[in-house]
Amino acid sequence: MLNLYHQEMFKLMKKRSTWICTILLVVQNIAFAIIGKSYPRFVPRQLFADDFATISFIIFIMIAASASIISTEFEYNTIKNMVSKSYSRQTILFSKWLAILTYSSVIFFFITLLSYINKVVLYGTDFSLTNKLPGINLPTWQYWLLTVATNFFTMWLLLSAVFLMASMLKKGTTAITLGIVGYFAISVVGRIMFLIINKWDFIKWNPINLMNYPSQLAFPDLEKLTHLNNTEMFAGSAVYMILFMGLGMYLFSKKEV
């Protein structure tokens, strides 16, 4: 198991795209921090609390990485090298989840740290981390860390669906498309979904509604629309994650190559 995990990490490190994407995230983060400084109408504190908008880009990269960590094994025919060894298919998939969990954790931590450095270097005493953001009843530092943590959690709800699709199909493009569509689904169907939830309460348990979790933590009034409290959001997301990943595991374990 550990050996497979090392293999997955080794492969991730050897991919140029891993490094290129990381560099792009750093450039984007610093660029947005500079823009925030130069054009204060962007509300620097809000920008900082959202990791200078880098979280969205991290999510896109993680969707692609999660889909391709499975699909490329089929595209390159390397899946045969893996399943024809002593490892079970479950262990193979689990090692891939762990690799993406490590990758996403490192990137989130690194970008969060970089955002803090940008704040200290570029903004100095322009705003205090202990002050509250306008319209949000939390100190900036608390809102900032909560945003990072809940986005990370919700991203994994999305990634579990991407893993499921990638385990079902041999092509990664469909899984990537689903992940990106899922990411934008809230803004596209949000208003209609809230109307439907108002009419049929059970619809509130759909995974798209659960992706409102980060926003609801910042804006508790959103609960009136989602019909779910924060605990229910967390539990619902966790159940979907287990369901998607369990189903993905089952399908992958039956896969012939």
Place this chain on the structure above:
Amino acid sequence: MDNSTLAVKHLTKFFGKKQALSNITFECQKGHIVGLIGANGAGKTTIMKSILSMIKSDGDISINGQTSTFDNHKILSEVGSLIEYPGIYPYMSGRDHLKIFTDDTKDKAQRIQDIITELNLKDYIDKRAKGYSLGMKQKLGIAMALVNDPSLVILDEPMNGLDPKATKDLRELILKKKAAGTTFLISSHILGELQKLAEDLIVIDHGKVIKKTTMASLLENNNHYLTLSTNNDPQTFDILKQANYTICSTDPLKIILPSEKSVENIMELLASNNITVRDLRHIDDDLEDSVLKIIAK
């Protein structure tokens, strides 16, 4: 004591309603090279994939005495394989591939270096595999199959894409590993090459084993031919026909040399009829002819 490295019993596989394998049973003895022969679609690759848990199948597969199934195949740690075409990550070098697929032992680096030397990979092993030719990829795939010194090696068309020098290098390496006790199950369309390697043969046709034999006994039953060039071929034809020799062709004059008769008998017969023999050649059926005859039956 059971000396088989691989035992396959009653292996059956359906793809939908189509039966691909039917009650396949055979064994590979320790330290033997076993050739798996059959036409395209006969079921060779399906057998290999079943042994390697790539596909589900019914029947029993035992490797070094341990049962291996689709869901539980720990024993495959003792197996090296290359099926169809090699699986290569284009963004990694050949050495990276060997690093990740070599077991973590104290002599890991040495084993990697040995296989690089044995298969003559050194010129490109540190370059990214994206630029490798088919032959380079094939050699890397074979290196990955052999680097852990497995007790059983399963190779599906290993000579694909290899040049004559690489084919010879691979043949020598396989024979060296066999001498050290490694068991090989090899399928190949290049029967001439298999003839130089395999001791045991399993002939597959339409998903069934139609012949299990040794290379020696298969070739022993082959026809031996003589081609003759004389000062009077038409008269020679008549003489040999009257003497009940089987004539295969007249231009060149080719006869089957029965095992009970010698060349000396023929030379005496022709000399007594004043025929001068200008040229005489022996020709034997090869593995290809033997296999074609078996399949045609």
